[in-house]
Amino acid sequence: MPQKRRSYSKSFKAQVIAECALPGNSIASVALTHNPNANLVHKWVRGHGQKNLAQQTAFIPVTASQSAAVHHSLPATIRIEVPHSKGQVVVSWPAENAAACSAFLPDLLR
Structure with a gap:
């Protein structure tokens, strides 16, 4: 009978990712502690980083002050x-x- 894939909850993944971000922790050591494969944890960390990057590059409207407009007209x-x-x-x-x-x-x- 084929092995069934393990699934991990979002809260578990968030906990593992947070532990990987702590100073002095390596992804390999965190993976050994919590039992998922280190390559899978790397994938979670990369996915989390890409998600954060997408949130950081959102459009932010900017309005120019009049002093900047006067400066350019000189x-x-x-x-x-x-x-x-x-x-x-x-x-x-x-x-x-x-x-x-x-x-x-x-x-x-x-």
Whole structure:
């Protein structure tokens, strides 16, 4: 007569998984203590981890504050600081005109 598969309750599986998560416990030692095969306990632990991951990656709505919207509406500038013998030279250039800035820089750096 063929052997019947053993089944384990959800509470038993949860207890075994919790014991596996304790510091100093290995899955193999917990499996030996409670009698299911270590490979089966590994399967339970992996399944539990995947279930938790699916719960953690749920959609969370986020609303932007007005200060963030104001920050993005400010014009972007290119700021370059060049040390010079008479002091620091600071150039602030509008980012939308970056091509003109790149043409100006070789003359400045001579």
